[in-house]
Amino acid sequence: MDTTASGHPTALWIVRVAALAHLALLLWEGATAGQFMTTNPGGLPLHYLGAFGVHAAAGVQVLAAAWLWWGAGRGPGGARTLLLVSAVAFVLGFPQAAMGSYGPIQAHVPVALLLTGVAVWAAVLAWRRTPASQAS
Template sequence: MTAFKAVVVLNTLSVLAQAVTAGQLMSGGGVGTHIMGAVTMHVLGLVQLVSAVLLWRPGRGAGWPALVSLAVLLLGLVQSAVGGKGVVAVHVPLAMALFGLSVWLLVWAWRR
């Protein structure tokens, strides 16, 4: 559970950092930072998924955090794909969904 808590904190912070760099994009800069943040978010999403599965299967914890972690990882990948194509109408709502799911997992992990 400790590893899951740690990675959920890091992943949620990376999603929040993406929101900050998205604001920089609107000001005309921060493209490289936003791209590096996306890569970081994907790596942390994968680590979060692995830790959620380990919490569930061998750890006999709840299974739904693994499903939500999978959704976070997949939504992040889709968001990157549509963001790279400039489809802001899809990119921004996906960002909001990612932030909401990340905070949900964060609150659940730390309230247990």
């Protein structure tokens, strides 16, 4: 990997691992939501705690994507796109979680699907051959 074109290689691997963790935790959230929606109240604390993991993984992903973009010269291209998509996923997670706790549950689930789609998009961008050097 050409680190001059793609930023710091450690940042790239942190982004990749964080993106996979983010997706795994979103899968966990779907599984635990299914548990308490099928009248198993034991799934609710697991779902609640999983939300903290989702936010933490998304936060690490954004910080690593920013590091990658910074190391790639802060210009347009794949690293900037990865940073922006990661930031959208991070920010979207907060109103999505708030809707689950305090808002309309009818909006919580569709926004969760949107969040999952954005997180998948970020993971695809992170796992491209050299995301920082590719055009957006």
